[in-house]
Amino acid sequence: MAQGIKIVTIGGGSSYTPELVEGFIKRYDELPVRELWLVDIEEGKEKLEIVGNLARRMIEKAGLPIEVHLTLDRRAALQNADFVTTQFRVGLLDARAKDERIPLSYGVLGQETNGPGGLFKGLRTIPVILEIVQDMKELCPDAWLINFTNPAGMVTEAVLRYTDHKKIVGLCNVPIGIEMGIAKLLDIDHSRIRIDFAGLNHMVYGLDVYVDGVSVKEKVMELLSDPENSSFVKNIEGQGWEPEFIRALNVLTCPYHMYYYKTDEMLQKELENFRNGTTRAEVVQQLEEELFELYKDPDLAVKPPQLEQRGGAYYSDAAVRLISSIYNDKRDIQPVNTINNGAIASIPDDSAVEVSCVITKEGPRPIVHGDLPVAVRGLVQQIKSFERVGAEAAVTGNYDTALLAMTINPLVPSDKIGKAILDEMLEAHKEHLPRFFKKINV
Ligand code: G6P
DSSP states (O other): OOSSEEEEEETTTSTTHHHHHHHHHHTTTTSOEEEEEEEOOGGGHHHHHHHHHHHHHHHHHHTOOOEEEEESOHHHHHTTOSEEEEOOOTTHHHHHHHHHHHHHHTTSOOOSSSHHHHHHHHHHHHHHHHHHHHHHHHHOTTOEEEEOOSSHHHHHHHHHHHOSOOOEEEOOSHHHHHHHHHHHHHTSOGGGEEEEEEEETTEEEEEEEEETTEEOHHHHHHHHTSGGGSOOSTTSOOOOOOHHHHHHHOSBOOGGGHHHHSHHHHHHHHHHHHHHTOOHHHHHHHHHHHHHHHHTOTTOOSOOGGGGGSTTTTHHHHHHHHHHHHHTTOOEEEEEEEEOTTSBTTSOTTSEEEEEEEEETTEEEEOOOBOOOHHHHHHHHHHHHHHHHHHHHHHHOOHHHHHHHHHHSTTOOOHHHHHHHHHHHHHHTGGGOTTTOHHHHO
16 A cells, blocks of 8 residues: 555645645644645636646645645546545635625625525535535545535535535634634633634634633633724624623634624625625635736745735644544544534534534544533524525525525525525526526536
């Protein structure tokens, strides 16, 4: 058997790839990657080559024997893979712009993973993930699928519910971003912090936070009530909590909670961006152009600092530490998306949750948290229902199910508005929704 690990990254032409490559370089001693296969589709070919060549230069500079393969042939890449990571975007950033702009044109929040935008990203992504899982079953049945593709919660839910491939972990940089942000506020090294995370992807709470084994929750809740400290990711502007509210909530929030607890302020800000042509997709489109110009420079052999303008900071740390802990059976604790199995009492056992887990060679073992505090329990259950119904709509291509998912989302104000948004978005994303437009696509 060949020595070293074979990693396959689907969506390899992503501007985030240098982030991942940096992670593999940094941890090569504990995670000896032999081959990194970057896979993309025809439309992403140019980006794949640019980013692939940068990856090669980074590895050469580090003096490591990692082979980088670039391909448009997913099945060829998947053969005997050990880990498959997914970071693709069906319909590219143009589709994201539609996910944001169409709901906003109805006065409804338009966001990549929340509300109608999150639903449509799921509808486009889930069928593709299911195809990848099908290929994995045949070509690398023992490989772990590490999914970063959003909406990561709905995608993990779909794989757990509609396939028999249980070796999937959904991964997000939000928990690690919170840990890093709090370490900075407390002016201590990140390794001394532990947060008990429980909830769903982009709907995760910190139930307690410890430094060297002692709870510092009270102090952290105080710090979080400062408007300066309300977001830890670049893609969401912190709006500042009412100190009394955040104290009474008494659990750490994630930046995405602002869409639910500050809906009006977030919507007003988004509507302003909508009018100025500066929704997040539009900002990211501009950033991507600049990044790819930089990536083309043959003298560049490191991850450029400009990548930090994106929301995915620390994503390579999260990804590589997870892969390494599975590979090395480290049994350390990391927050990931996995099957609940009783970790959160009010969520079905067979559903995906984002929760602190012990990471072993057999995968994540969720830590039991019991029930969530009553003030947050209902919202988490509602979003879980949305993810489940959304996943079902993606798999079946059923219109009524999609309307149901749309309308039960707490950010959608009525069935009538939901239906109007649904109809316009279905039409706008038609080419990426073969299960909804069977006759057109056969
Ligand atoms: C966050 C989320 C990711 C998301 C990213 C978007 O940090 O955790 O799930 O993909 O931001 O960032 P972007 O720069 O694309 O807006």
